[in-house]
Amino acid sequence: MFSNLTPVVKNLLLANVLIFALSGLIRIDLVDIMGLRYVLADQFAPHQLITYMFMHGGWGHLFSNMFALFIFGPLLERFWGPKKFFLFYMITGIGAGILYGMVNFYEVRQVQTAAERYMESPNYESFTAFMAEHASGYYSSIYDFIDDYGNNQDNGRYIEQSKVYVSQIYQQISNVPMVGASGAVFGILMAFGLLFPNTELMLLIPPMPVKAKYLVTFYGLYELYSGVQRNPGDNVAHWAHLGGMLIAYILIRIWRNQRNTFY
Incomplete structure (x- = not known):
């Protein structure tokens, strides 16, 4: 299973796991430094638009993001090549952070x-x-x-x-920082659904096959609903997820129009 990992996916997995493990070993609060802050907060720094993607709030948060990267990332990396896949990952993650920051600023x-x-x-x-x-x-x-x-x-x-x-x-x-690779991961999910829409994926609960395009549509609508509802106690950055999906959609549309120079 792990032998099928592609280079960029493998390095991203290692970076996220090592940084999370390091945060539990040292006395410095890495979330405070790496998490994406409210843009007018004293603790805000531009580098947080990148570093927030490599910090997670717990093992469950880390596992869910890395599992999705592990499942969907290798096929996209083989399809695009390592450089373009890494570029896609970073742009969708940064774009997700920017959209989240805009909504967070308003709220x-x-x-x-x-x-x-x-x-x-x-x-x-x-x-x-x-x-x-x-x-x-x-x-x-x-x-x-x-x-x-x-x-x-x-x-x-x-x-x-x-x-x-x-x-x-x-x-x-x-002063609540936003952390996690979810924006980039949802960008990967969107890309998978757009490029391989009829690929059947087996759900765990319930155990049934579903085409990628339907799964992506469901996630997108759910995140939009959750972002608008914003129920009390909901600490999930739904607008970051939607931002990753939106940036992924735009990128793929641009790249399709430049097929002769990009692929």
Whole structure:
């Protein structure tokens, strides 16, 4: 099985696994350095558009991405050649990071505006509205405070504490780094579905064959739905996944139009 690995796929697998293992051995927080930050955050750096692809949030996150790279990557590398495959991987990953950053900028700015508005005119109704819209997952952890605040709406101590909570929530939302090779991996999935649409893949759950074009369509629609819904507690970067798929689609369309010079 491993003897069929192509050079770039093998090196990408090794790089991701070694960096993840290294992050558990050293005292330096690599996620803090390599993760993709909110573009206006003090910790943001341009190199994060590349390094975020080589850092993962856990073994499950790492395994799912590397398994997909292992399954779909070798055929694409043989089809394009190592240089073009690596170029494709990097461009889709960077493009996914850029699209995620654009959506993240819009979302964080909304929270920032709401937080600033609350600081100017704090009151119980505005606090509960802010929590419901921007921090519903945080709501239960301060339920007792919210209940007490409702019974003491003119108490300065509760008003000041509510400001602290609003500030903490904004800081938390604006400082969460995005990590993982998912954007590039979803680009690979899109490429596989476009170039080999009728190839049948065997699903694990349920155990049934499905053509690549249908699997890619399902994933694309699911990610779009999840990105728009953005359910509380959902920490998956759906817009990065969609960004990888979008950049992959554009690249392949361009390369098809340049077939005489590219392939």
